[in-house]
Amino acid sequence: MLIAITGTPGTGKSEVARILAKMLDAKLISISELVGKKKLAYTYDKKRKTKEIAEKDLKKIISLEAEKGIINILEGHLSHLVEADYTFVLRTNPKELEKRLKKRNWSKSKIRENVLAEFIDEIAMEAGTGKTTFELDTSKMKPRKTATLIKDILNSYSLQKKYRTGRIDWTEKYRNVVLKMV
Numbered sequence: 001m002l003i004a005i006t007g008t009p010g011t012g013k014s015e016v017a018r019i020l021a022k023m024l025d026a027k028l029i030s031i032s033e034l035v036g037k038k039k040l041a042y043t044y045d046k047k048r049k050t051k052e053i054a055e056k057d058l059k060k061i062i063s064l065e066a067e068k069g070i071i072n073i074l075e076g077h078l079s080h081l082v083e084a085d086y087t088f089v090l091r092t093n094p095k096e097l098e099k100r101l102k103k104r105n106w107s108k109s110k111i112r113e114n115v116l117a118e119f120i121d122e123i124a125m126e127a128g129t130g131k132t133t134f135e136l137d138t139s140k141m142k143p144r145k146t147a148t149l150i151k152d153i154l155n156s157y158s159l160q161k162k163y164r165t166g167r168i169d170w171t172e173k174y175r176n177v178v179l180k181m182v
């Protein structure tokens with residue numbers, strides 16, 4: 001079984017996935033770790049200061065890695081590109097996300113790009129609206145609580161209905177936060 005945890009950088013994927021993997025005694029697969037260990041090739045986009053991974057390579061390595069575990073948790077902001085049994089999109093409101101990203105040593109433009117992507121639901125949109133795709137607001141929820149909620153959702157059909165993608169929309173409440181950045 002493959003559980004994908006995706007979301008804009010700063011939404012808490014790595015922390016949540018680490019805790020969840022312990023809770024479920026699952027194999028943790030981190031996309032950035034695969035890149036770091038040179039198991040996954042990338043090209044570097046100098047302008048955006050980001051590593052670009054080919055979707056085909058990602059799918060290939062994940063299918064190999066996932067054979068090693070019974071329950072596999074895949075985390076990374078591209079993990080929704082891989083076909084998983086369950087996909088969780090972590091969401092954080094633009095104001096809180098900006099705060100979290102400012103703690104990193106990132107350029108203003110990189111912070112803006114990511115806050116904007118979150119504002120327009122980019123990853124949730126890419127992840128789609130399937131019955132096994134969910135989104136969770138981590139703005140006020142600590143990683144442990146989010147991991148527990150994921151575990152509960154996996155075990156409950158009514159929670160699955162409640163947390164399907166398409167409910168979260170930052171565009172009204174957080175317009176001003178984003179307008180200030182552009």
Ligand SMILES: Nc1ncnc2c1ncn2[C@@H]1O[C@H](COP(=O)(O)OP(=O)(O)OP(=O)(O)O)[C@@H](O)[C@H]1O
Pocket residue numbers: 007008009010011012013014015016076077100138139140141142143
């Ligand atoms: N619910 C939360 N409340 C407050 N801080 C949080 C919360 N979730 C995560 N954080 C903090 O935000 C930062 C980002 O979390 P994390 O590194 O897990 O994000 P990520 O989604 O894996 O980002 P990336 O895509 O860049 O790897 C961390 O410092 C983490 O401790």
Ligand SMILES: [Mg+2]
Pocket residue numbers: 013014015
């Ligand atoms: Mg991470």
